[in-house]
Amino acid sequence: MADTTLDLTLDAAELTARLVDFPSESGNEKPLADAVEAALRALPHLTVDRYGNNVVARTNLGRAERVILAGHIDTVPIAGNVPSRLDEDGVLWGCGTCDMKSGVAVQLRIAATVPAPNRDLTFVFYDNEEVAAHLNGLKHVAEAHPDWLAGDFAILLEPTDGQVEGGCQGTLRVLLKTKGERAHSARAWMGSNAIHAAAPILAKLAAYEPRTPVVDGLRFHEGLNAVRIEGGVATNVIPDACTVVVNFRYAPDRSEAEAEDFVRDFFADCDIDEFIVDDHTGGARPGLTHPAAAAFLAAVGGEARPKFGWTDVARFSALGVPAVNYGPGAPLLAHKVDERVRASEIPEAEERLRAWLTS
């Protein structure tokens, strides 16, 4: 790599191309983190902190509100799609164009060009978002330096087609185990059938009616589903065990404890032998009723949509900071070999954020 500096006077699309040409696959973010840190330290209106390959920069203007702009600097593995290429139709191709170096470019441009925002700003650049959750840099910062992430409202600049996607639903996975007693299937009455014992569980799931509550202005949509079922010993044996794996996706007006209580109550009369919580991450409120968020929504326009899947906004929510996703690029193109972004979307997103932060 010839040039390891980042020129923040480039426009957001050019800066995106520069970032794409600066490989930073998960686990190899250090050179890019160094460059981001150096570029930010050159800006006198920002205080810069670093933890591992995570960089946090803040204004300290004593404003009434503080807004966080966050993005991950890693990408999925490069698949012959670096360096970037701008085609004649104005489309920028390459690994990370969409997910999410265009969003990172917007963060850097705002950091460089808005020295006196109407709200205090915190810029978070973190590593290892595309790999196992325990490696996630935002998680590490939240655990080691939660004060660095203090704020009233957070925006994750993930690709959302330039629409606001608010909050996220929680996800709880439980294993429901039923018990029986083995016997030869020719003498079934000598045993008891654990698969038959799972009948009430499936009956309840089939009859489940999802709740669709409005939370901070967005309508969420819950779901309770068997995602796996497994039972059986041999084709001539009455099975002594059956496991139903259930996934509960729940709206962010429930706490984790409330979600777990709901599922336990829901299956309370099903004669379950073991109820095992296998995985659980809480949701995130969109916080769109907060004044900063409402002003943001008015500034960027469009109609906010709820985010049904789990995303890193939940980490902010866990710290008490409502959060949304908002960024250039189509989410469906993320992780594709033909990943791309319309170059004009990037300065557009930048302009909308600037308008909100300088009005």
Add this chain to the structure above:
Amino acid sequence: MADTTLDLTLDAAELTARLVDFPSESGNEKPLADAVEAALRALPHLTVDRYGNNVVARTNLGRAERVILAGHIDTVPIAGNVPSRLDEDGVLWGCGTCDMKSGVAVQLRIAATVPAPNRDLTFVFYDNEEVAAHLNGLKHVAEAHPDWLAGDFAILLEPTDGQVEGGCQGTLRVLLKTKGERAHSARAWMGSNAIHAAAPILAKLAAYEPRTPVVDGLRFHEGLNAVRIEGGVATNVIPDACTVVVNFRYAPDRSEAEAEDFVRDFFADCDIDEFIVDDHTGGARPGLTHPAAAAFLAAVGGEARPKFGWTDVARFSALGVPAVNYGPGAPLLAHKVDERVRASEIPEAEERLRAWLTS
């Protein structure tokens, strides 16, 4: 092997020991089949036929009834338990002592010592009973020479503790497949859940009440059970397929077609996408109301029991010959390394059969 002849003047227990010392694991029955054939051909009152390593010998006295005595000559693999050993308590140890060279010894003794039975006799010695069904020698004889197996009543000399076990239940295995449509579990309403679609199947199974009909004097006990269930793609995906494997064990008063109809009707309202018959073998009536069988039961004493599991008697039943299991040895000792038989049981079984066939 020094001596490849069989001396049918030995008593039944000694002959059993001799047969055990004559290894005949499944697939390697030829030397023993040769010895059995040679010993039977030396008996002038019998007509002997051979097909592969299966030997069939018959009297042709023009009696009003014909009775078949059948046994397999193969054993499970020897596990250091050959040659045989008679201990000081009169127990004969070794591979095949129980399953079923003691029964074969009884067949051979009757063949040698009852030249003028009150019913015509057919002796069947067959190979490959302990391995895959398609290798079974009785099946091969039934297909190639069904006339060799003609008769009014058949006794399989499998170990039954010297009790008559009548007939056997049929066994039908079906795969019931439900269909759904995949979706991310965070947006479950975009798909449809194939595991939930299996709820009515399990509900019907859980509510099933078995029939316990009396057939030819024996009370059978049906069973309809899920023996396996499988569904699921990933823990965040609504599953598009689920399979319930159901095993129907049915009394021998149902034909195979009737059994299949019953199961189809039973699940008719369950919205099953595919109903696949995976395996099906019919049952066998015990035929204990037949005069020859009734006389047999009176002669051997005790109370006949129904056989719930599937056995080779079903092959006779398919040819229109009612059949029972009756032989020395404890069925629970079959296939064990410490397989054994009380030596005195063997001539006892022989004497009871002789009494019936000469009264």
